[in-house]
Amino acid sequence: MSDHPVVSPDSMPENGEMLHEQLYRYAEDLQLMVARNRELENTYQLLNELVKSSNDMHLVTDKEGVILETNPAAWQIAEQELLERSNLENWVLASHLDQFNALLDYARQDDAPLAAQEGRLLLRRRRDDAPAMLVSAQIVNQHNGTDHLHWILRELTQHNAEYDPTMSATLLLNTVEGVMVTDQNGKILAVNPAFTHITGYSQSEAIGQNPRMLNSGTQDKQFYREFWQSLFEKGNWKGELYNKRKNGEIFLQRLSVSAVRDDEGKTLSYICIFFDQTQTEKQLVHLAHHDVLTGLANRVLLGDRIMQQLSKARRSDGQFTLIFIDLDRFKQINDTLGHAIGDAVLCETAARLIATVRESDTVARLGGDEFIILAGDLAGDEDIRMLCDKTIAALSEPMQFDEHEIHIGSSFGCAEYPRHGDTEALLMLHADQAMYQAKSTGGSTCVIYHADIDLPC
Numbered sequence: 001m002s003d004h005p006v007v008s009p010d011s012m013p014e015n016g017e018m019l020h021e022q023l024y025r026y027a028e029d030l031q032l033m034v035a036r037n038r039e040l041e042n043t044y045q046l047l048n049e050l051v052k053s054s055n056d057m058h059l060v061t062d063k064e065g066v067i068l069e070t071n072p073a074a075w076q077i078a079e080q081e082l083l084e085r086s087n088l089e090n091w092v093l094a095s096h097l098d099q100f101n102a103l104l105d106y107a108r109q110d111d112a113p114l115a116a117q118e119g120r121l122l123l124r125r126r127r128d129d130a131p132a133m134l135v136s137a138q139i140v141n142q143h144n145g146t147d148h149l150h151w152i153l154r155e156l157t158q159h160n161a162e163y164d165p166t167m168s169a170t171l172l173l174n175t176v177e178g179v180m181v182t183d184q185n186g187k188i189l190a191v192n193p194a195f196t197h198i199t200g201y202s203q204s205e206a207i208g209q210n211p212r213m214l215n216s217g218t219q220d221k222q223f224y225r226e227f228w229q230s231l232f233e234k235g236n237w238k239g240e241l242y243n244k245r246k247n248g249e250i251f252l253q254r255l256s257v258s259a260v261r262d263d264e265g266k267t268l269s270y271i272c273i274f275f276d277q278t279q280t281e282k283q284l285v286h287l288a289h290h291d292v293l294t295g296l297a298n299r300v301l302l303g304d305r306i307m308q309q310l311s312k313a314r315r316s317d318g319q320f321t322l323i324f325i326d327l328d329r330f331k332q333i334n335d336t337l338g339h340a341i342g343d344a345v346l347c348e349t350a351a352r353l354i355a356t357v358r359e360s361d362t363v364a365r366l367g368g369d370e371f372i373i374l375a376g377d378l379a380g381d382e383d384i385r386m387l388c389d390k391t392i393a394a395l396s397e398p399m400q401f402d403e404h405e406i407h408i409g410s411s412f413g414c415a416e417y418p419r420h421g422d423t424e425a426l427l428m429l430h431a432d433q434a435m436y437q438a439k440s441t442g443g444s445t446c447v448i449y450h451a452d453i454d455l456p457c
Contacts, residue, residue: 054073057073058151058152059074060148063147068085077123077126088100096121099119118136123135136153156260178191178194179272179273184269186210187210191207198279231259236256240254252276253277293343299367302364306424320379321415322372322373323372323384323414324415324431325371325372325410326369327408329443345401346365348399350371353371355394361373381448392409395409410443412445415448416448
């Protein structure tokens with residue numbers, strides 16, 4: 001029996017039956033809403049599980065492209081913690097930024113359809129040795145009062161994408177990696193300018209040929225058996241091999257090959273993306289030993305060259321001179337005209353120094369406006385002053401940058417081996433002290449070290 005009080009028809013107010021019916025309908029509607037919310041919650045959980053297990057990459061971003069959420073498939077681009085809170089734009093290669101911005105602008109429109117237009121993007125990955133990823137991109141504008149966009153990215157090389165020359169034109173022309181597309185029999189269909197730059201073969205020379213034209217003969221038959229087995233079974237191969245340029249030079253290549261297949265699994269074409277590992281290593285060595293701004297030797301390379309000169313001079317009782325250079329009035333130029341003009345002055349200084357000294361000499365930049373000349377076999381005050389005066393005169397010539405005509409001076413301090421020191425540290429110290437002495441006299445002059453030099457405060 002109910003605990004609620006019984007209301008008799010006589011005690012009900014006017015229109016009581018109507019109120020009773022309304023309350024009953026409200027109760028029914030409430031039950032339906034609860035049931036629907038449970039259903040929606042279950043549906044949301046199901047969709048969430050489907051997105052998590054999807055092979056497609058799902059990303060939720062704000063309307064500026066900042067990534068808020070990702071699914072596991074997206075982590076092939078980068079680790080979750082690195083990907084989320086970054087901007088998707090940062091993962092798009094420069095050649096495809098226009099397509100990315102067009103997609104984003106279209107999706108941000110108030111009247112954009114629920115599923116915005118589809119585009120193709122070329123994405124970089126976190127690992128430097130991983131090839132770029134060509135994806136089909138679609139944005140779903142949620143229209144739910146939030147500023148969130150739902151991106152669905154599908155890697156084309158792993159899905160049903162036949163080779164489309166029109167679609168691939170931008171990819172082929174703008175990537176720094178070499179790209180080669182072949183048919184299922186290995187005949188080359190297309191190459192990009194980077195392919196020509198790396199291999200030496202022009203587009204007309206490569207198209208219609210077989211990639212065997214690059215074979216260096218370094219890899220054995222077992223290597224190629226494993227290569228083709230990986231392509232047939234997995235649809236891709238990644239690794240390093242030695243190939244041969246048109247001029248016969250053998251180079252180390254980092255290569256990624258992906259098979260493009262149709263719905264039935266038949267291979268339609270192969271996409272090969274590679275870069276010159278040998279050239280990359282050379283560039284890294286160069287960067288480790290040269291100043292980034294001017295291209296001159298840096299402290300590391302200068303130290304190595306000084307040690308070589310010391311060894312040579314000690315064996316043959318030879319001589320050489322270390323010349324420390326500091327530009328006059330450079331700070332004033334940098335502060336008043338800006339760093340861009342300051343950098344231009346440093347680069348022009350480096351070029352004039354190289355043009356003035358002998359080919360066997362080393363010119364280095366220590367940092368800021370400090371330079372060093374290592375002059376092998378240069379000795380004696382007269383010869384040292386002759387080289388310094390010629391170089392000071394070259395640096396004193398006006399420099400023209402746009403509407404700015406700039407005049408700088410330079411102070412030279414010189415230390416000769418073994419007269420002023422028999423170690424790298426002592427020669428550097430004495431050349432530096434002589435340079436400060438030159439600067440204290442007004443600059444645009446050279447001072448050769450002597451024991452009575454006043455040390456800078």
